[in-house]
Amino acid sequence: MHRIVECIQKNFSWMPREEAERSEDVMQPIPCALIRNHFPEYLVLRRVRETRADLRERISLISGGHVDRPVGDEDSAAARSIPALLLTTLRRELDEELGIRGVSETEIEQVGLVVDLSSVAASRHVAFVYEAVVVEEVRAQAPEEFSLGSKFNGVRYTAQGLSELHKSFDPWSMILFEDFVASSFAPKTARQIEIPGFLSG
Numbered sequence: 001m002h003r004i005v006e007c008i009q010k011n012f013s014w015m016p017r018e019e020a021e022r023s024e025d026v027m028q029p030i031p032c033a034l035i036r037n038h039f040p041e042y043l044v045l046r047r048v049r050e051t052r053a054d055l056r057e058r059i060s061l062i063s064g065g066h067v068d069r070p071v072g073d074e075d076s077a078a079a080r081s082i083p084a085l086l087l088t089t090l091r092r093e094l095d096e097e098l099g100i101r102g103v104s105e106t107e108i109e110q111v112g113l114v115v116d117l118s119s120v121a122a123s124r125h126v127a128f129v130y131e132a133v134v135v136e137e138v139r140a141q142a143p144e145e146f147s148l149g150s151k152f153n154g155v156r157y158t159a160q161g162l163s164e165l166h167k168s169f170d171p172w173s174m175i176l177f178e179d180f181v182a183s184s185f186a187p188k189t190a191r192q193i194e195i196p197g198f199l200s201g
Helices: 002-011 017-022 082-098 171-181
Strands: 028-036 062-064 108-115 125-133
Touching (some): 028 171, 062 082, 062 125, 062 171, 082 125
Parallel strands (some): 028 125
Antiparallel strands (some): 028 062
């Protein structure tokens, strides 16, 4: 992941989100967090019905969002640091979507990338996944993203418990569960490939 961040740092540029969403040539980094406690038990959330088809009412293990261009000091070193931008975005999304504030550096760890290769449009969004240790109770607070009345809102499961929900996961959560959370016992499907120019050589 470090090498990919370095490559983005050298080559990134800003464009309107609407334009990026229409393009098949632009990749958008989406920082997101897998939330767990010390046991570990993992937080689950139910996606809303009013969203794109591959997310609709699916169970999600992650919360995150798009990176916005900083306002005011666009040319500062901090504003052009990809690691800083990813973490700033992640903290903003955790606050807005889950009410989680003040997660320290020691409680957030990079765990990898997730790319959904089911379509070209899906593959243009790349999840930069962090694992965040949060011990307090957490519930979704973003009705545009998650079903606030769902029985899954804020519930935590062990890795083994998650395997019973496996078929209901959204695409990124499915990959993350199989490749990271429960790699020793989850059913495996070959979804991830090396990204040419980044991970090879």
